Amino acid sequence: xxxxxxxxxxxxxxxxxxxxxxxxxxxxxxxxxxxxxxxxxxxxxxxxxxxxxxxxxxxxxxxxxxxxxxxxxxxxxxxxxxxxxxxxxxxxxxxxxxxxxxxxxxxxxxxxxxxxxxxxxxxxxxxxxxxxxxxxxxxxxxxxxxxxxxxxxxxxxxxxxxxxxxxxxxxxxxxxxxxxxxxxxxxxxxxxxxxxxxxxxxxxxxxxxxxxx
Amino acid sequence: xxxxxxxxxxxxxxxxxxxxxxxxxxxxxxxxxxxxxxxxxxxxxxxxxxxxxxxxxxxxxxxxxxxxxxxxxxxxxxxxxxxxxxxxxxxxxxxxxxxxxxxxxxxxxxxxxxxxxxxxxxxxxxxxxxxxxxxxxxxxxxxxxxxxxxxxxxxxxxxxxxxxxxxxxxxxxxxxxxxxxxxxxxxxxxxxxxxxxxxxxxxxxxxxxxxxx
Numbered sequence: 507x508x509x510x511x512x513x514x515x516x517x518x519x520x521x522x523x524x525x526x527x528x529x530x531x532x533x534x535x536x537x538x539x540x541x542x543x544x545x546x547x548x549x550x551x552x553x554x555x556x557x558x559x560x561x562x563x564x565x566x567x568x569x570x571x572x573x574x575x576x577x578x579x580x581x582x583x584x585x586x587x588x589x590x591x592x593x594x595x596x597x598x599x600x601x602x603x604x605x606x607x608x609x610x611x612x613x614x615x616x617x618x619x620x621x622x623x624x625x626x627x628x629x630x631x632x633x634x635x636x637x638x639x640x641x642x643x644x645x646x647x648x649x650x651x652x653x654x655x656x657x658x659x660x661x662x663x664x665x666x667x668x669x670x671x672x673x674x675x676x677x678x679x680x681x682x683x684x685x686x687x688x689x690x691x692x693x694x695x696x697x698x699x700x701x702x703x704x705x706x707x708x709x710x711x712x713x714x715x716x717x718x719x
Numbered sequence: 720x721x722x723x724x725x726x727x728x729x730x731x732x733x734x735x736x737x738x739x740x741x742x743x744x745x746x747x748x749x750x751x752x753x754x755x756x757x758x759x760x761x762x763x764x765x766x767x768x769x770x771x772x773x774x775x776x777x778x779x780x781x782x783x784x785x786x787x788x789x790x791x792x793x794x795x796x797x798x799x800x801x802x803x804x805x806x807x808x809x810x811x812x813x814x815x816x817x818x819x820x821x822x823x824x825x826x827x828x829x830x831x832x833x834x835x836x837x838x839x840x841x842x843x844x845x846x847x848x849x850x851x852x853x854x855x856x857x858x859x860x861x862x863x864x865x866x867x868x869x870x871x872x873x874x875x876x877x878x879x880x881x882x883x884x885x886x887x888x889x890x891x892x893x894x895x896x897x898x899x900x901x902x903x904x905x906x907x908x909x910x911x912x913x914x915x916x917x918x919x920x921x922x923x924x925x926x927x928x929x930x931x932x
């Protein structure tokens with residue numbers, strides 16, 4: 507198995523956490539997004555979207571999209587499970603994960619920020635305002651959903667980490683990079699603290715990767 | 720079962736297709752996004768994200784996020800399946816679906832377009848340029864992925880519709896609304912034609928909904 511990774515990609519960060527929870531340590535290659543390595547022919551041949559992560563399986567299949575990769579890991583390496591055993595629980599966990607992966611993260615991606623400043627010519631302050639606005643909008647809804655639901659435990663769903671926590675922790679790391687005030691999100695911060703106490707989450711942090719700058 | 724729907728929401732459109740393929744016709748309520756009904760207290764109490772769709776199950780659980788809802792439908796109503804039976808196939812289908820749901824659609828959402836024109840003050844032409852740019856970027860990668868892979872059949876994955884087709888068709892409908900030139904995407908157009916020949920896809924189209932304007 508080989509992971510195409512970049513320390514600061516929060517989608518790659520999710521996959522690193524999942525691999526760690528499963529006790530897997532694949533070979534790794536680093537795709538330097540800020541230098542544009544994702545747009546080089548070799549990488550595009552592997553992943554036409556030019557995004558990280560990609561995971562090449564032992565039989566040569568190229569898997570893309572972090573959530574699809576994590577579902578595959580969970581199906582092929584079932585212990586410990588990253589989704590609850592009941593359909594309603596799985597729907598809840600997937601929805602929490604997608605609330606990050608669809609409704610926050612894509613808006614704060616490097617390529618989107620580059621379009622805002624490059625093509626649309628918005629100022630640095632406007633760009634940071636955009637970043638914070640979509641973070642806050644998404645985190646506020648997550649805080650409400652998690653705080654009011656008895657299914658929330660030490661983690662997003664009960665007493666064990668799931669796909670939802672795997673998406674939440676990298677998003678909070680991103681929020682901190684733009685100095686977002688996280689005080690309005692006590693439930694999210696408590697869950698993050700529970701996650702970061704686990705070696706798989708801690709070891710996946712951007713600053714601890716071999717390509718970190 | 721009750722679906723909170725809006726004719727022009729492409730996330731709701733995905734769920735309508737899935738329900739149709741499963742032969743399900745739940746009760747429906749319509750949330751008028753352009754009039755801001757998604758931000759009214761009643762709806763926010765149901766879905767703190769203020770997005771459609773939401774699906775209330777027969778035992779009162781509120782499911783959110785279109786892909787989580789569709790995975791739940793597939794688990795609780797397995798025939799016909801919306802995902803392949805093998806893990807690698809499921810990973811491929813989910814990745815194709817997420818390439819639309821994470822990397823195209825969130826950037827072209829109504830709330831994002833409103834932020835561009837309202838808060839950032841971009842022109843109508845710049846807004847449409849943004850819309851087309853992210854559509855083209857995403858569809859180009861999908862065309863490449865689908866055209867080169869023997870796993871692609873009449874549909875995105877083989878001879879039957881899956882979650883990937885369910886995401887693709889509404890995205891192409893959106894692309895047409897901004898007059899995107901779809902000629903560079905012959906594989907996507909062929910798959911779309913195969914889908915629209917099926918009653919479940921045709922009946923889910925925005926123009927055929929009771930709340931269509």
